[in-house]
Amino acid sequence: MTPFLKWAGGKRWFVHKHTELLPKKFNRYIEPFLGGGSMFFHIKPQHALLGDANPDVISAYKAIKDDWKNLVQQLEIHQINHSDQYYYQIRAKTPNCLVEQASRMIYLNRTCFNGIYRVNRNGLFNVPRGSKNSVILPTDDFESMANLLASADIRCSDFQKLIDEAQEGDLIFADPPYTVRHNLNGFVKYNEKLFSWSDQERLAESLLRAKDRGAQIVMTNANHASVRELYQDKDFKFLTVSRASSISASTKSRKRFEELVILSHSS
Structure with a gap:
């Protein structure tokens, strides 16, 4: 996996x-x-x-466990809209919904420079856009991950x-x-x-x-x-x-x- x-x-x-x-x-x-x-x-x-x-990491795992189908739909939306302008718009957002938090985290992780996670002094993600454009990957199997995470206790x-x-x-x-x-x-x-x-x-x-x-x-x-x-x-x-x-x-x-x-x- x-x-x-x-x-x-x-x-x-x-x-x-x-x-x-x-x-x-x-x-x-x-x-x-x-x-x-x-x-x-x-x-x-x-x-x-x-x-x-890291709360962003934990939100991603919890969203896969609780609502992986909705998460995939959100990632598909990010894939369709991905561009320089869109990347920085999403980077500037701080969503409250768990699935939106998770999809933002995964989207930025896959399209930012070298997959680096870095925040500024205010705790805001500040890594620039990288060269990769794939938001949905052929290795993604969120359903199997959700089944595996179903019995896990996940905590920030x-x-x-x-x-x-x-x-x-x-x-x-x-x-x-x-x-x-x-x-x-x-x-x-x-x-x-x-x-x-x-x-x-x-x-x-x-x-x-x-x-x-x-x-x-x-x-x-x-x-x-x-x-x-x-x-x-x-x-x-x-x-x-x-x-x-x-x-x-x-x-x-x-x-x-x-x-x-x-x-x-x-x-």
């Missing part, structure tokens, strides 16, 4: 190459940094707690609240925001706008508590000494994997970067 959002730091590459690192059995699936949901759509869990602090929430609900046998897949080019430019240890260092510390503490309750954990993070120190001597396992960076204006400048995988179990 192909994710419907293009997301910076998305884990499609992880799904294609490293699913053997996931535990074979678990109870509930918990993903506190949902984003594009690559892992969720790959695993297709029967019971899931899905969350993200801070990650800690979701992780604190994990119980014995649950699986937490944590993919927090972090600097894309940390291997070349240095890990941004204090990035308050993206994900602060205190957030990294809170995440480590939350995951340790969940592990102590018997939850299974798979986390991807920056392969940096400061991150490793947070989980050192806590019975976590470290693996280093590489991926191609997907964030670049030119495909020629995209290179491979290392990421850290932190596990609570033997793979």
